[in-house]
Amino acid sequence: MIYFDNAATSWPKPPGVVEAMVHFLEAVGANPGRAAHQRAIESGRIVYDTREAVAELFNAPDPLRVVFGANVTEALNLALRGYLRPGDHVITSSMEHNSVMRPLRALERRGVDLTVIACSPEGLLEPADVEAAIRPNTAMIVLNHASNVVGTVLPVGEVGRIARNHDVLLLVDAAQTGGAYPCDVQGDEIDLLGFTGHKSLYGPMGTGGLIIGERVDVDRLRPITRGGTGSNSELEKQPDFLPDMCESGTPNVVGLAGLEAGVRWVLERGVDEIRGHEVMMTERLIEGLRAIDGVTVHGGLDAEYQTATVSFNLAGMASSEVGLRLDDDYGIMCRVGLHCAPAAHRTIGTFPDGTVRFGLSAFNTLEEVRKGIEAVRTLAEEGR
């Protein structure tokens, strides 16, 4: 059995993740940030420690500006729908996931101007194209850090400097990079960063959040959800400070306990070491697949400039059929189709057929990569 669907959700998790979640359920269990008894405080401490771990990983200066939610989609919705107003202009790329595109298209119908910068067929973005699109009413630039389809890394640092020069906010969707590729909100001048727990941060599903930088006017940010926060309880008005204003209702503490353990595992192992292992596997995978007659590998084809996610197609066989055969005959689990990113598929020329996607994680091995390549080779030979 080989699990190559890590770009959707990583598996397996480091052992400490399961232990932290079981410990919370068995020995803590209380609601955080409400009552002040010892278990409630211990529960709150787990949430706070998770903020610190996330802040450390992304080099965010203030853990209280890390707000948690269910996943990166919720975080991106908060940043986009909470901040943008009719009359604002926003710039994004043609490599975005629907977690960015759908909220933006909905905002467009309500009077937000949208410019989508075309990326190259390899999925690469030219920072100068972004700068040229900036207008006096541009409020935000939104980019994924790396594509969920082809793994291509976008130049967020360069765009960050452009954004800052023009006094525009930069929102980065780090779903595919957090923990697997260096990401520094201060160094890359990122104002808002959405992350998700269940991919390369090695936490469970149902965890994620938004890092809100100092340049973001919190008074302008409208929470998507309002309700109980355990603070300002004498008032019927939502608190106006972070993190409480963006975190209503009981949080997923059991999930956050697991997320903290996942992020701590990444920090202990080191992003650079994880990255080194993934680059090595990605290089081998791209090379091996490209050597097979009838296989087209998409993206920049350079492991140094992409994550460990590789998309390809097999001539004469639909991606869905390839996925079924890999699962049935070889026990290789991957994802096929459009990967929730129609714009990205149009950019790389695989719309509407989609691709076969192998998403690797720190837990995959070169031996698994070799088996994956061999399986694709056998299918390709059958098809000829």
Add this chain to the structure above:
Amino acid sequence: MNDDQYTVVLVYSTSHALRAEKVLAEMGIDCKLIPVPRQLSSDCGVCVRVRTADREATEKALNGVGLEIEGIHDV
């Protein structure tokens, strides 16, 4: 001033109180998170209790990291 004298520091939320607890621990200042005394606020949250002898050091430590103090009271 003896050790039985306490000062409570009110902050905006439990998250802020937990941050304060960490910051004070790093500075070697003993503290405990307790329910906000009813006479000080009707909030349902927690606040930070320190020894009154550490009041000044506490204010300095929290200001040092930009953690806003909502109120500070000797109790």
